[in-house]
Amino acid sequence: MTSEQTIPQVRLGATGPVVGVQGLGAMGMSEFYGDTDEAAARDTLEAALEAGVTLIDTADIYGRGANEEFLAPFVAAHRDQITLATKFSIIRTDDPSYRAVRNDPAYIKSAVEDSLRRLGVDVIDLYYMHRRDPAVPLAESVGAMADLVREGKVKHLGLSEVTGQELREAHAVHPIAALQSEWSLFSRDVEQSAVPAAVELGVALVPYSPLGRGFLTGAFTDASKDLSEGDFRRSQPRFSGDNARRNAALLEPVRSLAAAHDATLAQIALAWVQQRAAVHGLPVVPIPGTRKRSRLLENVAATRIVLTESELDLLEPIATQVAGSRYSDMSLTSAARED
Known part of the structure; x- marks a missing residue:
């Protein structure tokens, strides 16, 4: 690994882990974006680590647990190097089509045990509440999460x-x-x-879908025509x-800047x-997601691009x-609960 290959680092939160300034979303390695090549995905994980990408992101619902299980051998081989x-x-x-949300303490205590088992680890570096159930007091949910830290x-x-x-x-219950x-x-609701x-609180932001689920890269122009049935x-x-x-017409200024910087659309979007x-x-x-080494290296190179004012x-x-909205059903997003 050379210094040219590695990316800068940043701390998550006031006392959180230090990670590379770009992470890797692993969701697509198991489902949602069509068929995957597991060998290529494993190679991409290795390339990420070589490039200084140390935050690896998954969730228990990706592949209904399969994504955590897929990551387990990589995690075991590089446990001290990744977050x-x-x-x-x-x-x-x-x-x-079914989705429900549970934030109750009993479920949280059960869910963490399942994730620990699938990932093959004794401790999870960063544990997220994926979506909020307003029916459960937030203090109860975060309190149960704080118990896991203790x-x-x-x-x-x-x-x-x-x-x-x-x-x-x-954050008033436990540091986030x-x-x-x-x-x-x-997508700028956030x-x-x-x-x-x-x-105000010193909390780091981890943007998912920073490439607009691939649309900002120009990789497809109409999902119903260009993408497979399982996507x-x-x-x-x-x-x-x-x-x-x-x-698609909104991408013209992105294309213009990509040409000016001898970069790709994805790199401009990430920059x-x-x-x-x-x-x-x-x-x-x-945390842009990809299953290909070439895309991973393209994404990482975006950390060196500086856009003028x-x-x-x-x-x-x-x-x-x-x-159009981000999702067909926005009820589970923060935008649905903004005042």
Whole structure:
């Protein structure tokens, strides 16, 4: 490993782990984005570590546990070199359309044991509440998570898709190291209240889908035509039909900047996330997902791109013009609970 290959590091939260400024989302290595090549995915994990990508992100619902099991051999081989993040709370069944959320303490205590077993570890570095169930008092959920820290089963706590007020409430119960929410040129809901709260509390942001689920890379223009039947993006409002055509046109300034920097669209989109966070004075570790070594190295190279203020201004209007919601059902996102 050479210094040219490694990326800078940042701390998650005031006392959280130090990780590379870009992480890796492992979800697509098991499902949601069509068929996967496990050998290529394992090679991508090795390439990530070689490049200084040390935050590896998974969740218990990815592949209904299969993603955690897939990562276990890699984790065992490199345990001291990586920061392992997983999540609990979303319930799935054999019905692919079914989703439920549980945040009650009994479930949390059960879920962590299942994740520890599948991952083959004694402790999880960063444990997220994947989605919030407003019916359960947040203090109860975070209190149960804090118990896991005291028991030595979890090192640091995270939340996903919460509002600024929810983040403050949780942080008052136990320090929160990281907030994971969707943040990209196409999705800026998080800036409404969560980003200011994170800055105030010293919580790092871990943006998922920083490449707009691949749409910002130009890899596809209409999910219903370009992607396989098993790809969940076919059901997302932004990526098909009239919405897709309108949104594809919004990529023109991204293409322009990519040409100016001799970069790809993906690299410009990732550089924007890094620098948008810097505007707020916020530690940020985006977790683009990929199953290919070449894409991983392309994404990592984005950490070396610096956009000028005028270039950032050129990209500023994009999110306000995006057609379609992030999900077909937004009820489980923080946007549904903003005042």
